[in-house]
Amino acid sequence: MAIAVRPTGAGPGAWLTRLRGSAEWQLLFHATWRADRRLAAAWWTLIVVRSALPPALAVVTGWLVGAIAEESSVLAPLTAVGVLFALLQTLGPLHSELGTNLGDRTAASLQDRLATAAVGPVGIAHLEDPELASDFSLARDFDLGITSPQLRVCMSYIGSGFVSFGAGIVSAIVVCGFHWWAGLALLLAWVSPRFLLRDSIAWNDWRSDEVKEHQRHADYAYRMAVDSPAAKEIRLFGLAEWTATRFTERRKALLAISLEAMRLKERSVAVTLLVLVLGNGLVYWSLARAAMTGELGLSLLVAYAGAAVGVSALATMEFDWWLADGSRPVPVVAGLEPAMRGVGDLPAGTASAGGLPAREIRFENVSFSYRADSRPILDGLDLVIEAGTSLAIVGQNGAGKTTLVKLLARLYDPTAGTIRADGVDLRGLAPDSWRGQIAAAFQDFVRYQLPLRENVAPSGAPDDVVRTALEQAGASGLAELDTVLSKQYVGGTDLSGGQWQRVALARALAAVAQGARVVILDEPTAQLDVRGEAEVFDRILRATRGLTTILVSHRFSTVRHADRICVLEGGRVVELGTHDELMTAGGRYRTMFDLQAARFTEGGAGADRGDPADPTDPADGTAETVRGDA
Structure with missing residues (x-):
């Protein structure tokens, strides 16, 4: 059959x-049925019915010819021919539409499974694991037509292929009515191309490292070309041709690899032609001889000859390609589900985090890779x-600042050591309960294509809470609460980078209003100007007074207002104290502070930009990113 399986063991069981x-089996007998049982049942039913129509038409055509030759009534055979012909013409398009629908539903089901697998684990390691990246990219984008044809297209061709295969088998059975060996000879002859040319048709290297690399590069270039965030830079830096060329070259490389894998082998073709000529020649010679000797009448000759021609449907090689291509994502998705759980899942405690932390959060000999x-x-x-205080975390890129924040939010667990809240190991707390205690504003915050209300309170909140949070973040008057924050929707609007950052801060403040006790601010004002940053941070301090606040920032004008400042270097705390204490100590913090302050002395970069030239308040308006920590 067309399912490309290469048995290497012994015995039918293996x-x-x-x-x-x-x-192929997983697609046909698991994925489609899981997507829609009734639709899958109807699709298979039409395969069975359509498979019987061509040989049935050959038989009734012989019946009609015999009736004409014998000058008997042709009403019944002619009616039968008409009905079968009408079914052949109408069931084909119906089956094609059914296959398209089933393909859509199966693709949606696979995407649902992938989305569930992606969001299911407690942690996020599975989304950042390079070993899963290639399969994840293939599974995520399989239905975009980039790495393979869409499943909605494949299913129509797969259905037609099964019909051809079924019609060929039934036709061979009909020919067995002439001689048992005749149907078997035709069956073997027309099935032989599937075995002799299988290596030339099926692409067995579609998950090789080379193919995966080309697919990832092609996917990256495609997204660069079609995603709006990259549109400005691509045009301003003249990268449009580079992006298109990169996509084209990678796609050509994929095509070249697939064509090489599918290249026909001359020896196989020659052997296949020989088998077809011998098998068909023997059967048709036998039919002709039986007709000449009077063993077969005209009616049977027409029926058997028509059925013999119908056996040739078994050689539809295109079926193999569509089936192999359409089934690719199924085992990938099925394999990613346990793989993502294995990489991203964390031990889930059951204890409630309500009221934590009341005293402290403690990192004890924590290591992480x-x-x-x-x-x-x-x-x-x-x-x-200490609970109820603010702590600023500073250090060079790669020092571990954002990693520390991820561990605190329990997106990862430490490789060694323990993090405790009031003496309770975070691993013993229910993850959702602990995260319910945390409000966060990250530098790489999400811009939801939702109304302003849902952007500020994704889980829902009263309008007065949303408005208060917007006011505290200095984001009042940006838009109506019902306005969608995307120009891709009618009546929608978009915001500047700084305005979006204020919305992200409002999101954290809304969580505080709903009970969060730990506030994480990871470069929370990187896209705001100096004065805007000072204003917003003052607002945040007022709104979070009495809460545990962790601030990651490169701007020392912000950092200095924290109760304590922690300097990370080499994955460890090298300095800890207030701004004044660390300045007096003259260590690493003093060095970083002085370097940043120097930018605002006379003739410094800050003066050139017209920024406040106050060396005691060195607000850096161009904060660096901390994504290297991730």
């Missing part, structure tokens, strides 16, 4: 096991954050 584990073979980002870190 072969059947491999067959059931193949991508994103990969077992990479250097530790945090290395034996000890830190106590």
Whole structure:
């Protein structure tokens, strides 16, 4: 059959096991039925009915010819021919539309499974794991027509292929009525191309490292070309041709690899032609001889000859390609589900985090690496954050600032050591309960294509809470609460980078109003100007007074207002104290502060921009990013 399985073991049991584990089997007997049982049942029913129509038409055509030759009534055979012909013409388009619908639903079901697998784990390691990236990209984009044809297209061709295959088998059975060996000879002859030319048709290297690399590069270039955030830079820096060329070259490379894999082998073609000529020649010679000797009448000759021609439907090689291509994403999605759970899931405690932290958050000898073979980002870190106070975290890129925040939010667990809230290990707390205690504003915040109300309170909140949060973030008057924050919608609007950042801050403040006790601000004002930053941070301090606030920032004008400042270096705390204490100590913090302050002395960069030239208030208006920590 068309399912491309290569048995390597012995015995029918091993072969059947491999067959059931193949991508094609998973698509046909698992994915489609899981997507829509009734639609899948109707699709298979039409395959069975349509498979019987061509040989039935050959038989009734012989009946009609015999009736004409015998000058008997042709009403019944002519009616039968008309009905079968009408069914052949109408069931085909119906089946095609059914296949398209089933393909859409199956694709949607696979995407649902992938989305569930992506958001299901407690942590996020599975979304940042390079070993899962290629399969994740393939599974995520399979239905965009980039890495393979859309499933809605494939299912129509797969259905037609099964019909051809079924019609060929039934036709061979009909020919067996002439001689048992005749139908078997035709069956073997027309099935032979599937085995002799299988290596030339099926692309078995579609998940090789080389193919995956080309697919990832093609996907990246495609997204660069069609996603709006990159549109400005692509045009301003003249990268349009580079983007298009990169996509084209990678797609051509993929095509070249697939064509090479599908290249016909001359020896296989020659052997296939020989088998077809011998098998068909023997059967048709036997039919002609039986007709000449009077063994077959005209009616039977026409019926058997028509059925013999119908056996040729078994050689529809295109079926193999569509089936192999359409089934690709199914095992990938199925494999990603447990793989993502294994990488991203964290032990889920059951204890409630209500009221935590009341005393402190404590990092005890915490170490962490994103990969077992990479250097530790945090290395034996000890830190106590007193509840109800603010702590600023500073350090060079790669020092571990954002990693510390991820561990605190329990997006990862430490490789070694423990994080405790009031003495309770975070791993013993229910993840949703602990995260319900946290409000966060990240530098890479999400811009939801939703109304302003849902952007500020995604989980819902009274309008007065939303408005208060917007006011505290200095974002009043940006838009009506019902206005969608995207110009891609009628009546929608878009915001500047600074305005969006205020919305992200309002989102954190709304969470505070609903009970969050820990506030995480990871470069919360990077896109605001100096004065806007000072204004917003003052507002945040007032709104979060009495809460535990952790601030990650490169701007020392913001950092200096925190109760305490922690300097990270090499994954450890190297300095800890108030701004005045650290300045007096003259260590790493003093060095970084003085370097930033120098930009605002006379003739410095800040003066050139017209920024406040106050060396004691060095507000850096061009904060660096901290994504290297991630």
